[in-house]
Amino acid sequence: MKKKIAIFTTGWCSEILSQFLTGMTESFKNEQIDFFLFLCYPTYIDTPAMKQGELNIFNLPDLNDFDGVVIFGSGLDFRNIIDNLIEKSKKAGIPVIMQGAKHENASYIGSDNYQATLTMCEHLHDKHDVNKIIFFAGTEDSLDSELRLKAVRDYLAENNRSDDLVEVFYTKWENASVTRYIDRFYKEGRELPDAFICANDGLAMETCLSLFSKGYSVPEDVLVTGYDYIDDSQIFDPSIASVDQCFTEMGNACGKQFIDLFSDQKKVEETIIPCKFIPGDSCNCYEFRNSDTIRRRVGREGFAKRTMTTYFNRKLNLIDSTILSCLTYKEFKNNLFHLLDDNHDYEGDSFHILLEPNFGLSIYDPNIRLRKSGYSKHMEVLYSTEDGVPYKKDQFPSKDLVPGYTGEGENHLYVFLPLHEGEEAYGYIVFRDCMEKVANHFLQTYQSRMGLVFDKFRHALSLDLINKRLLEVMKKDPLTNVNNRRAYEDKEKYLQSEINSDSEIEFAIAMFDVNNLKLVNDSRGHDAGDEYLISACRLICNVFKHSPIYRVGGDEFIAVLTGEDYENHNDLIKKMRNLMSPYSNEVPLPDNYLSIACGISSFDRIKDFSVQDVVKRADDEMYKNKAEIKGLSS
Numbered sequence: 001m002k003k004k005i006a007i008f009t010t011g012w013c014s015e016i017l018s019q020f021l022t023g024m025t026e027s028f029k030n031e032q033i034d035f036f037l038f039l040c041y042p043t044y045i046d047t048p049a050m051k052q053g054e055l056n057i058f059n060l061p062d063l064n065d066f067d068g069v070v071i072f073g074s075g076l077d078f079r080n081i082i083d084n085l086i087e088k089s090k091k092a093g094i095p096v097i098m099q100g101a102k103h104e105n106a107s108y109i110g111s112d113n114y115q116a117t118l119t120m121c122e123h124l125h126d127k128h129d130v131n132k133i134i135f136f137a138g139t140e141d142s143l144d145s146e147l148r149l150k151a152v153r154d155y156l157a158e159n160n161r162s163d164d165l166v167e168v169f170y171t172k173w174e175n176a177s178v179t180r181y182i183d184r185f186y187k188e189g190r191e192l193p194d195a196f197i198c199a200n201d202g203l204a205m206e207t208c209l210s211l212f213s214k215g216y217s218v219p220e221d222v223l224v225t226g227y228d229y230i231d232d233s234q235i236f237d238p239s240i241a242s243v244d245q246c247f248t249e250m251g252n253a254c255g256k257q258f259i260d261l262f263s264d265q266k267k268v269e270e271t272i273i274p275c276k277f278i279p280g281d282s283c284n285c286y287e288f289r290n291s292d293t294i295r296r297r298v299g300r301e302g303f304a305k306r307t308m309t310t311y312f313n314r315k316l317n318l319i320d321s322t323i324l325s326c327l328t329y330k331e332f333k334n335n336l337f338h339l340l341d342d343n344h345d346y347e348g349d350s351f352h353i354l355l356e357p358n359f360g361l362s363i364y365d366p367n368i369r370l371r372k373s374g375y376s377k378h379m380e381v382l383y384s385t386e387d388g389v390p391y392k393k394d395q396f397p398s399k400d401l402v403p404g405y406t407g408e409g410e411n412h413l414y415v416f417l418p419l420h421e422g423e424e425a426y427g428y429i430v431f432r433d434c435m436e437k438v439a440n441h442f443l444q445t446y447q448s449r450m451g452l453v454f455d456k457f458r459h460a461l462s463l464d465l466i467n468k469r470l471l472e473v474m475k476k477d478p479l480t481n482v483n484n485r486r487a488y489e490d491k492e493k494y495l496q497s498e499i500n501s502d503s504e505i506e507f508a509i510a511m512f513d514v515n516n517l518k519l520v521n522d523s524r525g526h527d528a529g530d531e532y533l534i535s536a537c538r539l540i541c542n543v544f545k546h547s548p549i550y551r552v553g554g555d556e557f558i559a560v561l562t563g564e565d566y567e568n569h570n571d572l573i574k575k576m577r578n579l580m581s582p583y584s585n586e587v588p589l590p591d592n593y594l595s596i597a598c599g600i601s602s603f604d605r606i607k608d609f610s611v612q613d614v615v616k617r618a619d620d621e622m623y624k625n626k627a628e629i630k631g632l633s634s
């Protein structure tokens with residue numbers, strides 16, 4: 001059986017994460033190891049419920065089933081989550097390697113941000129005469145960001161220039177906060193510094209764009225630098241002067257560190273990878289790299305990416321329309337399964353969607369709640385195929401993570417993504433061997449769109465069911481539990497539409513008037529009157545078993561006859577009249593007394609232009625019958 005390594009992080013640092021994973025998987029090419037990446041996309045500005053729903057994917061694995069844990073700290077900056085993962089790893093007795101941040105109970109692997117930042121500061125001062133600096137930091141508890149800031153401060157202090165650090169602004173890694181800062185900076189009419197040093201390339205590119213929008217030019221008016229040396233920053237105009245943290249080499253070193261740990265060799269507490277500062281256009285250095293050549297290459301690759309993006313968006317739109325057109329949970333499951341079964345080119349032959357067993361039940365009953373922490377012991381299999389082999393069972397133990405997983409054959413990377421609404425867990429998705437999808441944010445788009453459409457479907461169907469139940473209540477007579485006048489009016493509109501469209505519809509209207517109701521109310525009380533009405537209604541329903549019955553007034557009922565009842569309507573009316581008690585208007589009325597006047601009329605497509613034409617004839621017939629009943633009794 002192969003060894004298993006669990007990796008925990010968020011996907012916002014997708015490019016450097018993919019570099020790290022590439023290096024780590026390369027280091028294990030001669031080992032039998034599978035990688036399980038638990039990935040999510042929370043942000044600092046998310047609601048607590050949204051964060052919980054995303055980060056819940058970290059509760060999925062049982063670390064007792066793993067041989068090691070990697071926490072990619074460059075993407076995961078939630079201290080309580082990190083502490084919890086390390087505590088679980090400690091209880092499971094497995095080693096933990098922490099990238100990008102240090103923890104007392106984990107080995108550390110990182111890059112020498114400090115020395116590279118000193119080199120950057122020296123370059124900015126010696127080559128470009130930079131003095132005044134504004135530093136755009138990440139968060140105050142980010143080791144990388146704080147180490148870079150410390151290096152800037154130390155460099156300035158060593159050169160007796162501490163006052164040149166004009167301001168430190170914490171962005172919380174949100175590009176939008178940079179935009180707001182530059183906007184405020186411009187409105188206040190403040191003087192530009194000589195350079196903005198940004199804690200990553202994303203912040204650096206956003207700084208350039210925000211400055212451009214205010215009429216400033218980089219590098220002519222101000223210099224900008226970043227960190228991570230990602231592809232986007234290399235083709236950006238201007239290309240970003242940046243620190244290459246060598247994440248591929250870092251991942252490779254992480255793998256080798258695990259190999260040593262697995263071999264029972266001495267635990268390596270700390271591994272530091274040297275970084276390189278690479279000048280670029282944004283610091284007015286154009287000779288260090290051929291940015292135009294890189295841009296042309298990326299432009300060429302962009303054609304294939306655009307084609308893939310177009311296909312990808314069409315696939316997501318197809319998933320949306322397939323799910324949102326479903327009227328039942330069963331239809332939702334069947335239709336989505338067949339869609340993925342017929343076409344899973346994007347998802348691949350190893351792809352799984354597993355749902356909480358209460359997901360479907362919660363649609364039909366708002367009192368059924370979904371889990372907010374962890375996942376159920378057994379998940380419902382919505383779609384599952386491993387190496388092209390479908391998983392046949394309806395349920396799957398979540399402890400095993402991947403249906404059909406055997407631990408045999410080539411090394412693989414499995415990526416787990418949460419499905420949720422707020423803090424409520426819907427389930428999870430599993431992709432396999434999808435490094436390029438990690439890098440290009442396709443996974444985040446797929447996960448968020450899938451979660452959103454699941455949410456829309458669940459709420460739309462729940463709302464539809466609630467509306468139907470409300471309509472049922474609104475259209476039911478509370479005393480007799482048959483349809484009421486509102487329901488009859490809707491039925492009459494439908495019949496009229498059939499008449500208007502010259503359809504071949506055949507129907508009859510039967511009218512009923514319960515005799516002696518006032519007499520019963522006056523002599524026995526209204527409770528007895530209610531029982532009398534219920535008995536009358538029960539008799540009508542028993543005779544016209546295949547027809548909807550409507551209570552349209554205090555003592556008036558209507559039946560709309562189609563099909564079998566329509567064909568036998570004359571016999572049914574005779575049967576009805578034969579069941580009536582002899583009419584009486586004297587009290588006390590006999591036991592089990594029941595008297596109902598009834599009349600019926602069939603739709604005649606030659607002479608009838610409206611339902612009311614039929615109703616009027618039936619009403620006339622009913623009053624004739626009422627007169628006959630009273631006449632016969634005299």
